[in-house]
Amino acid sequence: MPILRDFFIKLSENQLLNSAAQRYGFKLGAQSVVAGTNIPEVIESMKELNRQGISCTVDNLGEFVYERSEAIKAKEQILEVIEAIHENGVEGHISVKPSQLGLDIDYDFCYENLMEIVGKAHEYNMHVNFDQETYARLQPTFDLMEKISETYDNVGSVIQSYFFNAKENVEKYKNFRLRIVKGAYKEPADVAYQDKQDIDLNFIEIIEYHLLHGKFTSIATHDHNVINHVKQFVKDNNISKDKFEFQMLYGFRKDMQLDLAKEGYNFCTYVPFGSDWYGYFMRRLAERPQNINLVTKQVFNK
Numbered sequence: 155m156p157i158l159r160d161f162f163i164k165l166s167e168n169q170l171l172n173s174a175a176q177r178y179g180f181k182l183g184a185q186s187v188v189a190g191t192n193i194p195e196v197i198e199s200m201k202e203l204n205r206q207g208i209s210c211t212v213d214n215l216g217e218f219v220y221e222r223s224e225a226i227k228a229k230e231q232i233l234e235v236i237e238a239i240h241e242n243g244v245e246g247h248i249s250v251k252p253s254q255l256g257l258d259i260d261y262d263f264c265y266e267n268l269m270e271i272v273g274k275a276h277e278y279n280m281h282v283n284f285d286q287e288t289y290a291r292l293q294p295t296f297d298l299m300e301k302i303s304e305t306y307d308n309v310g311s312v313i314q315s316y317f318f319n320a321k322e323n324v325e326k327y328k329n330f331r332l333r334i335v336k337g338a339y340k341e342p343a344d345v346a347y348q349d350k351q352d353i354d355l356n357f358i359e360i361i362e363y364h365l366l367h368g369k370f371t372s373i374a375t376h377d378h379n380v381i382n383h384v385k386q387f388v389k390d391n392n393i394s395k396d397k398f399e400f401q402m403l404y405g406f407r408k409d410m411q412l413d414l415a416k417e418g419y420n421f422c423t424y425v426p427f428g429s430d431w432y433g434y435f436m437r438r439l440a441e442r443p444q445n446i447n448l449v450t451k452q453v454f455n456k
Protein backbone atom coordinates (compact mmCIF):
# COMPACT_ATOMS: atom_id res chain seq x y z
CA MET A 155 0.00 0.00 0.00
CA PRO A 156 2.80 2.56 0.69
CA ILE A 157 3.70 2.41 -3.02
CA LEU A 158 0.16 3.30 -4.03
CA ARG A 159 0.12 6.05 -1.40
CA ASP A 160 3.30 7.57 -2.84
CA PHE A 161 1.90 7.24 -6.35
CA PHE A 162 -1.28 9.20 -5.55
CA ILE A 163 0.64 11.80 -3.50
CA LYS A 164 2.92 12.35 -6.52
CA LEU A 165 -0.15 12.72 -8.73
CA SER A 166 -1.63 15.25 -6.27
CA GLU A 167 1.50 17.39 -6.70
CA ASN A 168 1.38 17.38 -10.49
CA GLN A 169 0.46 20.84 -11.71
CA LEU A 170 -0.04 19.82 -15.32
CA LEU A 171 -2.59 17.17 -14.43
CA ASN A 172 -4.21 19.63 -12.04
CA SER A 173 -4.86 22.16 -14.79
CA ALA A 174 -5.96 19.45 -17.22
CA ALA A 175 -8.47 18.19 -14.64
CA GLN A 176 -9.88 21.70 -14.25
CA ARG A 177 -10.07 22.22 -17.98
CA TYR A 178 -11.83 18.95 -18.66
CA GLY A 179 -14.37 19.40 -15.92
CA PHE A 180 -15.77 17.76 -12.88
CA LYS A 181 -14.90 14.14 -13.57
CA LEU A 182 -13.08 11.05 -12.31
CA GLY A 183 -15.72 10.44 -9.65
CA ALA A 184 -14.77 13.49 -7.63
CA GLN A 185 -18.48 14.42 -7.41
CA SER A 186 -19.02 11.99 -4.58
CA VAL A 187 -16.44 13.68 -2.35
CA VAL A 188 -16.66 17.28 -3.58
CA ALA A 189 -19.90 19.11 -2.73
CA GLY A 190 -20.34 21.07 -5.95
CA THR A 191 -18.47 23.51 -8.11
CA ASN A 192 -20.11 26.76 -7.02
CA ILE A 193 -21.60 28.56 -3.99
CA PRO A 194 -25.31 27.74 -4.58
CA GLU A 195 -24.40 24.04 -4.87
CA VAL A 196 -22.34 23.99 -1.70
CA ILE A 197 -25.06 25.85 0.23
CA GLU A 198 -27.58 23.19 -0.87
CA SER A 199 -25.22 20.43 0.32
CA MET A 200 -24.82 22.20 3.67
CA LYS A 201 -28.57 22.59 4.08
CA GLU A 202 -29.00 18.87 3.49
CA LEU A 203 -26.35 18.04 6.13
CA ASN A 204 -27.84 20.55 8.57
CA ARG A 205 -31.24 18.84 8.20
CA GLN A 206 -29.54 15.68 9.46
CA GLY A 207 -28.13 17.44 12.53
CA ILE A 208 -24.65 17.90 11.05
CA SER A 209 -22.75 21.19 10.88
CA CYS A 210 -20.13 21.92 8.22
CA THR A 211 -16.74 23.41 7.65
CA VAL A 212 -16.43 24.67 4.08
CA ASP A 213 -13.26 24.56 2.01
CA ASN A 214 -13.09 26.51 -1.23
CA LEU A 215 -10.66 24.19 -3.03
CA GLY A 216 -7.49 25.63 -4.50
CA GLU A 217 -3.86 24.59 -4.89
CA PHE A 218 -0.70 25.77 -6.67
CA VAL A 219 -1.17 29.47 -6.01
CA TYR A 220 1.97 31.34 -7.06
CA GLU A 221 0.49 34.62 -8.33
CA ARG A 222 -0.86 37.40 -6.12
CA SER A 223 -3.88 37.71 -8.41
CA GLU A 224 -4.78 34.05 -7.79
CA ALA A 225 -4.57 34.51 -4.02
CA ILE A 226 -6.71 37.64 -4.19
CA LYS A 227 -9.28 35.79 -6.30
CA ALA A 228 -9.34 32.97 -3.72
CA LYS A 229 -9.81 35.50 -0.91
CA GLU A 230 -12.74 37.15 -2.74
CA GLN A 231 -14.37 33.75 -3.25
CA ILE A 232 -13.97 32.86 0.43
CA LEU A 233 -15.49 36.21 1.46
CA GLU A 234 -18.45 35.39 -0.79
CA VAL A 235 -18.84 31.98 0.84
CA ILE A 236 -18.86 33.57 4.32
CA GLU A 237 -21.54 36.00 3.14
CA ALA A 238 -23.59 33.14 1.62
CA ILE A 239 -23.38 31.02 4.80
CA HIS A 240 -24.61 33.99 6.81
CA GLU A 241 -27.38 35.01 4.39
CA ASN A 242 -28.71 31.47 4.10
CA GLY A 243 -28.59 30.89 7.84
CA VAL A 244 -26.78 27.57 7.44
CA GLU A 245 -24.78 26.07 10.29
CA GLY A 246 -21.13 26.10 9.36
CA HIS A 247 -17.72 27.69 9.43
CA ILE A 248 -14.75 28.08 7.10
CA SER A 249 -11.54 26.12 6.54
CA VAL A 250 -8.78 27.86 4.60
CA LYS A 251 -5.37 26.83 3.32
CA PRO A 252 -2.78 29.58 3.85
CA SER A 253 -0.95 28.53 0.66
CA GLN A 254 -4.11 29.35 -1.29
CA LEU A 255 -4.01 32.84 0.21
CA GLY A 256 -0.41 33.56 -0.72
CA LEU A 257 1.75 31.96 2.00
CA ASP A 258 4.24 30.71 -0.61
CA ILE A 259 4.40 34.18 -2.19
CA ASP A 260 4.83 36.47 0.80
CA TYR A 261 4.02 36.00 4.51
CA ASP A 262 2.74 39.56 5.06
CA PHE A 263 0.55 39.42 1.96
CA CYS A 264 -0.96 36.16 3.24
CA TYR A 265 -1.47 37.73 6.68
CA GLU A 266 -3.42 40.64 5.13
CA ASN A 267 -5.64 38.24 3.17
CA LEU A 268 -6.30 36.08 6.23
CA MET A 269 -7.02 39.13 8.41
CA GLU A 270 -9.73 40.20 5.98
CA ILE A 271 -11.29 36.73 5.98
CA VAL A 272 -11.15 36.26 9.75
CA GLY A 273 -12.46 39.81 10.28
CA LYS A 274 -15.44 39.19 8.00
CA ALA A 275 -16.19 35.84 9.67
CA HIS A 276 -15.89 37.52 13.09
CA GLU A 277 -18.73 39.90 12.16
CA TYR A 278 -20.95 36.81 11.84
CA ASN A 279 -19.53 34.98 14.86
CA MET A 280 -18.07 32.36 12.53
CA HIS A 281 -14.96 30.28 13.23
CA VAL A 282 -12.08 30.09 10.72
CA ASN A 283 -9.78 27.06 10.71
CA PHE A 284 -6.33 27.33 9.15
CA ASP A 285 -5.79 23.90 7.59
CA GLN A 286 -2.28 22.53 7.90
CA GLU A 287 -0.38 21.51 4.78
CA THR A 288 3.27 20.47 4.35
CA TYR A 289 5.99 20.69 7.03
CA ALA A 290 7.54 23.81 5.50
CA ARG A 291 4.24 25.63 6.07
CA LEU A 292 3.56 24.28 9.57
CA GLN A 293 5.22 26.94 11.72
CA PRO A 294 4.29 29.89 9.46
CA THR A 295 0.66 28.75 9.70
CA PHE A 296 0.78 28.58 13.51
CA ASP A 297 2.48 32.00 13.53
CA LEU A 298 -0.29 33.46 11.38
CA MET A 299 -2.92 31.97 13.70
CA GLU A 300 -1.21 33.43 16.79
CA LYS A 301 -0.71 36.84 15.23
CA ILE A 302 -4.31 37.07 14.04
CA SER A 303 -5.58 35.90 17.43
CA GLU A 304 -4.20 39.15 18.90
CA THR A 305 -7.09 40.85 17.08
CA TYR A 306 -9.73 38.14 16.63
CA ASP A 307 -10.65 35.13 18.75
CA ASN A 308 -12.35 33.07 16.01
CA VAL A 309 -9.23 31.28 14.71
CA GLY A 310 -7.80 27.82 15.16
CA SER A 311 -5.67 25.32 13.30
CA VAL A 312 -4.71 21.69 12.95
CA ILE A 313 -2.29 19.31 14.68
CA GLN A 314 -0.94 16.59 12.36
CA SER A 315 -0.06 13.66 14.61
CA TYR A 316 2.57 12.22 12.26
CA PHE A 317 4.98 15.03 13.12
CA PHE A 318 7.50 14.45 15.91
CA ASN A 319 6.75 17.95 17.19
CA ALA A 320 2.96 17.42 17.30
CA LYS A 321 2.91 16.90 21.08
CA GLU A 322 4.99 20.00 21.67
CA ASN A 323 2.64 21.99 19.44
CA VAL A 324 -0.58 20.75 21.04
CA GLU A 325 0.81 21.88 24.41
CA LYS A 326 1.92 25.21 23.00
CA TYR A 327 -1.37 25.96 21.25
CA LYS A 328 -3.78 24.26 23.66
CA ASN A 329 -5.76 27.45 24.18
CA PHE A 330 -6.85 27.43 20.56
CA ARG A 331 -9.68 25.46 19.06
CA LEU A 332 -7.73 22.66 17.36
CA ARG A 333 -8.55 19.97 14.84
CA ILE A 334 -6.49 16.84 15.46
CA VAL A 335 -5.69 14.65 12.44
CA LYS A 336 -3.21 11.93 11.50
CA GLY A 337 -1.72 13.98 8.60
CA ALA A 338 -2.26 13.75 4.85
CA TYR A 339 1.01 14.64 3.13
CA LYS A 340 4.19 12.70 2.41
CA GLU A 341 6.76 13.89 4.95
CA PRO A 342 10.38 12.79 5.40
CA ALA A 343 11.58 10.46 8.19
CA ASP A 344 13.57 13.21 9.92
CA VAL A 345 10.39 15.14 10.83
CA ALA A 346 7.53 12.62 10.82
CA TYR A 347 6.65 9.10 11.90
CA GLN A 348 6.42 6.77 8.91
CA ASP A 349 4.88 3.82 10.65
CA LYS A 350 1.09 3.72 10.88
CA GLN A 351 1.16 2.30 14.39
CA ASP A 352 3.37 5.12 15.69
CA ILE A 353 1.10 7.70 14.06
CA ASP A 354 -2.02 6.11 15.54
CA LEU A 355 -0.49 6.04 19.04
CA ASN A 356 0.56 9.67 18.84
CA PHE A 357 -2.86 10.59 17.47
CA ILE A 358 -4.63 9.10 20.51
CA GLU A 359 -2.21 10.77 22.97
CA ILE A 360 -2.67 14.17 21.36
CA ILE A 361 -6.45 13.88 21.25
CA GLU A 362 -6.53 12.91 24.93
CA TYR A 363 -4.23 15.80 25.87
CA HIS A 364 -6.34 18.40 24.10
CA LEU A 365 -9.61 16.97 25.42
CA LEU A 366 -8.26 17.24 28.97
CA HIS A 367 -6.35 20.51 28.76
CA GLY A 368 -7.38 22.40 25.66
CA LYS A 369 -10.14 24.51 24.22
CA PHE A 370 -12.70 22.93 21.90
CA THR A 371 -11.32 19.80 20.14
CA SER A 372 -12.25 18.58 16.67
CA ILE A 373 -11.39 14.93 16.27
CA ALA A 374 -11.08 14.50 12.50
CA THR A 375 -10.88 10.88 11.46
CA HIS A 376 -12.72 8.05 9.71
CA ASP A 377 -11.02 5.53 11.97
CA HIS A 378 -13.73 3.71 13.97
CA ASN A 379 -11.12 2.41 16.48
CA VAL A 380 -10.11 5.96 17.35
CA ILE A 381 -13.72 7.12 17.49
CA ASN A 382 -14.67 4.27 19.84
CA HIS A 383 -11.66 5.01 22.01
CA VAL A 384 -12.65 8.69 22.26
CA LYS A 385 -16.24 7.82 23.16
CA GLN A 386 -14.99 5.73 26.09
CA PHE A 387 -12.34 8.27 27.08
CA VAL A 388 -14.79 11.20 27.33
CA LYS A 389 -17.16 9.02 29.35
CA ASP A 390 -14.44 7.92 31.78
CA ASN A 391 -13.20 11.49 32.20
CA ASN A 392 -16.60 13.22 32.38
CA ILE A 393 -15.83 15.40 29.40
CA SER A 394 -19.04 17.00 28.24
CA LYS A 395 -20.18 16.75 24.64
CA ASP A 396 -19.99 20.49 24.11
CA LYS A 397 -16.18 20.37 24.54
CA PHE A 398 -15.54 18.45 21.31
CA GLU A 399 -16.87 17.30 17.97
CA PHE A 400 -16.12 14.57 15.48
CA GLN A 401 -15.30 15.55 11.92
CA MET A 402 -15.17 13.55 8.69
CA LEU A 403 -14.78 14.44 5.05
CA TYR A 404 -17.82 14.91 2.82
CA GLY A 405 -18.88 11.67 1.14
CA PHE A 406 -16.94 9.29 3.43
CA ARG A 407 -18.55 6.86 5.90
CA LYS A 408 -21.88 8.67 5.54
CA ASP A 409 -23.74 6.17 7.73
CA MET A 410 -21.23 6.59 10.54
CA GLN A 411 -21.49 10.39 10.26
CA LEU A 412 -25.25 10.17 10.68
CA ASP A 413 -25.05 7.64 13.51
CA LEU A 414 -22.66 9.83 15.50
CA ALA A 415 -24.96 12.84 15.05
CA LYS A 416 -27.95 10.73 16.09
CA GLU A 417 -26.08 9.54 19.19
CA GLY A 418 -25.95 13.20 20.24
CA TYR A 419 -22.29 13.96 19.46
CA ASN A 420 -21.47 17.24 17.78
CA PHE A 421 -20.64 16.29 14.24
CA CYS A 422 -19.10 18.49 11.56
CA THR A 423 -18.55 17.48 7.95
CA TYR A 424 -15.63 18.98 6.01
CA VAL A 425 -17.28 20.19 2.81
CA PRO A 426 -14.89 20.95 -0.07
CA PHE A 427 -16.21 22.60 -3.20
CA GLY A 428 -14.96 24.32 -6.36
CA SER A 429 -13.45 23.45 -9.69
CA ASP A 430 -9.92 22.95 -8.30
CA TRP A 431 -10.68 19.50 -6.85
CA TYR A 432 -7.80 17.51 -8.32
CA GLY A 433 -5.11 17.65 -5.55
CA TYR A 434 -7.70 17.12 -2.81
CA PHE A 435 -9.11 14.09 -4.60
CA MET A 436 -5.68 12.51 -5.23
CA ARG A 437 -4.75 12.86 -1.54
CA ARG A 438 -7.94 10.99 -0.61
CA LEU A 439 -6.92 8.18 -2.99
CA ALA A 440 -3.45 8.17 -1.41
CA GLU A 441 -4.92 7.69 2.06
CA ARG A 442 -7.13 4.86 1.07
CA PRO A 443 -6.66 3.32 -2.36
CA GLN A 444 -9.98 1.49 -1.78
CA ASN A 445 -11.51 4.93 -2.38
CA ILE A 446 -10.88 4.11 -6.02
CA ASN A 447 -14.20 2.25 -5.60
CA LEU A 448 -15.86 5.62 -5.38
CA VAL A 449 -14.39 6.44 -8.77
CA THR A 450 -15.41 3.22 -10.46
CA LYS A 451 -18.95 3.46 -9.06
CA GLN A 452 -19.29 6.99 -10.44
CA VAL A 453 -17.98 5.94 -13.82
CA PHE A 454 -20.02 2.77 -14.21
CA ASN A 455 -23.30 3.83 -12.58
CA LYS A 456 -23.97 6.39 -15.27
Ligand code: FAD
Nearest residue numbers: 285286312335336337338374375376377401402403406424
Ligand atom coordinates in the same frame (compact mmCIF):
# COMPACT_ATOMS: atom_id res chain seq x y z
P1 FAD B 1 -7.05 6.08 8.22
O1 FAD B 1 -5.76 5.82 8.90
O2 FAD B 1 -7.06 6.51 6.79
O3 FAD B 1 -7.98 4.83 8.36
C1 FAD B 1 -8.00 4.04 9.54
C2 FAD B 1 -8.98 2.91 9.35
O4 FAD B 1 -10.33 3.43 9.31
C3 FAD B 1 -8.83 2.15 8.02
O5 FAD B 1 -7.84 1.18 8.12
C4 FAD B 1 -10.23 1.58 7.85
O6 FAD B 1 -10.42 0.45 8.66
C5 FAD B 1 -11.11 2.71 8.38
N1 FAD B 1 -11.54 3.62 7.30
C6 FAD B 1 -10.96 4.78 6.94
N2 FAD B 1 -11.62 5.37 5.93
C7 FAD B 1 -12.66 4.56 5.66
C8 FAD B 1 -13.73 4.60 4.70
N3 FAD B 1 -13.84 5.62 3.83
N4 FAD B 1 -14.61 3.59 4.70
C9 FAD B 1 -14.50 2.54 5.57
N5 FAD B 1 -13.51 2.44 6.48
C10 FAD B 1 -12.61 3.44 6.53
N6 FAD B 1 -4.77 16.36 6.97
C11 FAD B 1 -3.85 17.35 6.99
O7 FAD B 1 -2.65 17.07 6.82
N7 FAD B 1 -4.23 18.64 7.22
C12 FAD B 1 -5.51 19.00 7.48
O8 FAD B 1 -5.78 20.19 7.70
C13 FAD B 1 -6.50 17.97 7.47
N8 FAD B 1 -7.81 18.24 7.70
C14 FAD B 1 -8.71 17.21 7.77
C15 FAD B 1 -10.05 17.47 8.09
C16 FAD B 1 -10.95 16.42 8.26
C17 FAD B 1 -12.36 16.71 8.64
C18 FAD B 1 -10.51 15.07 8.09
C19 FAD B 1 -11.45 13.92 8.31
C20 FAD B 1 -9.22 14.82 7.72
C21 FAD B 1 -8.32 15.87 7.54
N9 FAD B 1 -7.00 15.62 7.16
C22 FAD B 1 -6.08 16.64 7.19
C23 FAD B 1 -6.59 14.27 6.65
C24 FAD B 1 -6.04 13.41 7.75
O9 FAD B 1 -4.79 13.89 8.15
C25 FAD B 1 -5.90 11.94 7.28
O10 FAD B 1 -5.01 11.92 6.20
C26 FAD B 1 -7.19 11.29 6.84
O11 FAD B 1 -8.27 11.65 7.66
C27 FAD B 1 -7.04 9.75 6.86
O12 FAD B 1 -6.82 9.27 8.16
P2 FAD B 1 -8.00 8.71 9.10
O13 FAD B 1 -7.74 9.20 10.48
O14 FAD B 1 -9.32 9.10 8.54
O15 FAD B 1 -7.87 7.14 9.14
